[in-house]
Amino acid sequence: MSDPSQISRLDKLRVTREYLAYQLQRTDATIRELEAEEKQERHRAEQARADQGWKIQPQRGEAPPVLHRGGCATYQSRDGHLLDRGQARLALTHETYIVMCEICTPQTDLMDG
Incomplete structure (x- = not known):
């Protein structure tokens, strides 16, 4: 018989999946931010060169x-x-x-x- 106070393996995997999904969302957001910064920096460098x-x-x-x-x-x-x-x-x-x-x-x- 299983102990009701114990978290099942399935529940642990679900929690792990939710956490990993959150991490993926945060990583994707950070990547988008860094890509935007790189694009702005390239634009600034091109403008400085043109000037x-x-x-x-x-x-x-x-x-x-x-x-x-x-x-x-x-x-x-x-x-x-x-x-x-x-x-x-x-x-x-x-x-x-x-x-x-x-x-x-x-x-x-x-x-x-």
Whole structure:
């Protein structure tokens, strides 16, 4: 005869299953949080990289090419290629006239240093 004060093996397994399900939910939540943090960090790193570069909007019709800071939302480069300071300065010495974006004012940081 079994002792009524004893927990059955089946009940122990049910409790264990509930605990493991809880642990799995917590682990899944932590994974989602960490993935979101990693995504935000990648975005911040990409933005910081863009802020340190320049991009040239190609000539459109009669409008001359426009130099932008890498993070300027006025023009989104299709290839995502950014110019470094030396390349941007070299582009300005090219015989084609390049205008500066009036929104991001790329010349400010380009001429420093």
